Amino acid sequence: MDLEGLYQEIILDHYKHPRGKGELTSPLAEVHHVNPTCGDEITVQIATDPAGHLLVGYQGLGCSISQASASVMSELVNGNSIEVAETARAAFVDMMHAQGSGEPNEEILGDGIAFAGVAKYPARVKCALLPWMALRDAQIQANLAESEEG
Amino acid sequence: MDLEGLYQEIILDHYKHPRGKGELTSPLAEVHHVNPTCGDEITVQIATDPAGHLLVGYQGLGCSISQASASVMSELVNGNSIEVAETARAAFVDMMHAQGSGEPNEEILGDGIAFAGVAKYPARVKCALLPWMALRDAQIQANLAESEEG
């Protein structure tokens, strides 16, 4: 079976040991997204530190893919600049729409490259994107986005 | 072509020279029926003479089959008893649903037997039945029916 391509060790590790999960004390914005097909839920909070870097908190309920994706997102975005966050999101979204072709950039995506195999399962792409779409909406609400497109 | 079976001389004659067409002076009931598929219309009025026999008036707009059928109906029902009218209607309806099989009773149906060929054309059966259905409703409204079934 092709399952190992989908469920990389890295993904299972993030699923079992989520990084950065929890609530922010004073978020600038909080959004709640669901995947209406399967009921996966995520709440993403956003704020900035004194240096203007993003602070991201999240709570979620869902499958290994959506929860691991939230953990990886937190790792890539939390404490980083808006530019870094946007670059990571763009790279992640591109990788999800590449259907398994294309070379994901490990420097930008870090553990996120483990999700390359998910792109071959259209029903799971939504799971992987769920936290990232919530992050984008939270950024927009908090006026912490570079642009509203994407 | 099979057209002669449908358009018997008798039918064309009733179409061109409708019998009994016109309005009653003091109808007990008047009903208006349409065939929503093709827009054929008929108005049937009903009354009784002092002897308790039915008086039938009608006005119509439509194809040769529906108009000839009204003319034949008038011939069979006008001035006759309720029983005769009901027997004629039952025989006519039966013939229309026989799809060309069965022996129509000329004694009861008179010129009506010319419509036997119409039964093979489902879309025209409605045309032929239109005046008879209107008659039935008029009888029911005027309390001049034997039963409401049929």
Place this chain on the structure above:
Amino acid sequence: MPNLPALDVAAVRTQFPILERSVRGRPLVYLDSGATSQKPLCVLDAERGYYLHSNAAVHRGAHALAEEATEAYESARVTIASFVGARAQDLVFTTNATAALNLAAYAFSNATALAARGHRVDPRFVIGEGDSIVVTEMEHHANLVPWQQVCEKTGATLRWIGLSDDGRLDLRNLDSIIDQTTKVVSLSHQSNILGTINPVAQIMEAAHSVNAIGVVDACQSIPHMPVDVHDLGADLIAWSGHKMLGPTGIGFLWGSTEILNAMTPFQTGGSMIETVTLERSTFAAPPQRFEAGTQMVAQAIGTAAAVRYLESVGMVEIAAHEHALTAHALAGISQLPGVRVIGPTDTHMRGSAISFVVDGLHPHDVGQVMDAQGVAVRVGHHCAWPTCRRFSVPATTRISPYLYNTLDDIDAGLAAIAAAQEFFQVVN
């Protein structure tokens, strides 16, 4: 067969085996495509192939078959949308054009009912006494009765654009018909009974100048000519699959992104929700918002195959072909004494549906004699009863050819009309 350079009809006809059959002992001459079109083999194969290989619930399952089915369904949406120059996310699948027009009409009555109970809705869809809805005197019942119902439920008034004697919209008083009270203007791009092609963009402009929402019934245009939804200037456009070589059971509503987003749901249930609790629900974005329940998957895939076929023949070529057939038919009818066309008598701004009446004969009887000759035409009010009244006819007989018809078919139709006159002895 006379020369018709626009397309290779003989090749087209090989794709439609039904055209080889006979009826009443005569070869079938199918001139009733305005009612419903025949289907090429590729459409039947596409539906069957889906059922044999990938049938599963779409947008619901995560298994391989469900992924294939979802992919097939959503690529059908892309194919059908691009056929009319649209983006897939702006195309809603419905049961038929009638359902698409009802979806549009219910957007108004539902928003009005919700607003009355204090729910927040887009005010453009709230309608009531003092407001007006504008249609035309040549509408199909599908684009008339739903708006009558909105008026009955809300107290709005129905108005209509009348017709000239040659079957064109009478636009002289347009300013007084479409005015500040107008909330919706809905009209057909091409009349199914008269054949008239309407200046839709002009009327949509009039609608927008008073901030009314513009709706177009494109049932009879999209199958027959190249149409780009953006050229019509409408907010919502409805049409059917079965008139454009697709299966029965599917229709389409295109809407501008902005308008679709502003519309409340119509039918509700599975696949169109975002979250559901026992107390309340929120709804998915368009087009899913308007596609409640299990989708007409095979029908979407079948219509996509129809679209690919139409594109392979070429919509410009199809329009030119029909134009030639129409010119031939109009010329032929003008030669028949006692036969009168209801609608434009030349090919300027007109499609291929031609209605006519025969002096001394009821249309039903005309159609019957034509049928006896193997010629399938439609008789009756064509679901445009008010149009019949406008022209003081109880009904008409209509020929409506399509890409698979030949000049011989038209000639067979003309001969059959003459045969009807002869049979009933109404010409001397």
Place this chain on the structure above:
Amino acid sequence: MPNLPALDVAAVRTQFPILERSVRGRPLVYLDSGATSQKPLCVLDAERGYYLHSNAAVHRGAHALAEEATEAYESARVTIASFVGARAQDLVFTTNATAALNLAAYAFSNATALAARGHRVDPRFVIGEGDSIVVTEMEHHANLVPWQQVCEKTGATLRWIGLSDDGRLDLRNLDSIIDQTTKVVSLSHQSNILGTINPVAQIMEAAHSVNAIGVVDACQSIPHMPVDVHDLGADLIAWSGHKMLGPTGIGFLWGSTEILNAMTPFQTGGSMIETVTLERSTFAAPPQRFEAGTQMVAQAIGTAAAVRYLESVGMVEIAAHEHALTAHALAGISQLPGVRVIGPTDTHMRGSAISFVVDGLHPHDVGQVMDAQGVAVRVGHHCAWPTCRRFSVPATTRISPYLYNTLDDIDAGLAAIAAAQEFFQVVN
């Protein structure tokens, strides 16, 4: 293959070529019939045959082809109606079960809007503040959200019958839930998520005792067991074609003659009218009143073929076969440590859909591993999100077999669940 005397599964499977395909490199084991069923060849042949031989507009044309099409369409109605013990004139064709339930719900909101403007409607359909609508906590969104919408538009209150921990209706307080304020009671005959079969006749009796109209969602029962509409005691019954071996794009609403006659139209347009003027329209008798626009003709004919096939196999035999599969599956699951059924755990008053959760694993991940083994199951909330909340699970994995499944299929499903536990190392 172990002994399953009720029917000859091997013979049945020859009619479903899709079951021979492989997915993800494994033979397909299709256990998702609760979402949609596969189609036997006779259904595909019936649809194709219609298009190749008789395709035309029904109830509209007078030509030979149109007569054949109308005859085929209306005899399909007779076949499908008699399958559930009904008369053809009481059976309405809709797009799917969701559309049938919306038709029922809109009968109330439309009558209410019309009454408010002084139109005469049947008072049983007029609803407002102080009135209640009763559903259950196990309804599919299709039988919940439309009623929520009626409440939002009219001010009526939604109430529901709760569930016991073993997935049965909690009928202890039925008297206080269905009371004099109740205008509608709508519930499913068999739950698509729990598998529970509900005592529908008893609840319909409670509804009628307060003069409420009773609606039944029979989506999951009619495909799987013999059902006579009269035994349910309901006024309206909805179900879909695609779950009973029929094509996509068709559903059904049965109604008692009296109730259908009392209902205002839902969608309006062609084929459902009696007369139309520009000012107003009158409507045809049921079922035509509720079938606006060009009908799903091929789909009705396809479903009639499905019905004939189901009857040839035998509904009693199918129910017995599924009963055996269900017993086997429930026994097997009870042997799997960490796997818990959501819904009744024995076969008493339950159908073949079995939902379960696996400790430590999300249903989506369970389904994914099963898919990798070729086993197609559904994961998620199954359009019954409130039911998931009732059982404090975010979602479930569901197997739902049908007549073409074998005990081996069930065993493959059970093995795949164990494989998921192993892959994620949640059993020790």
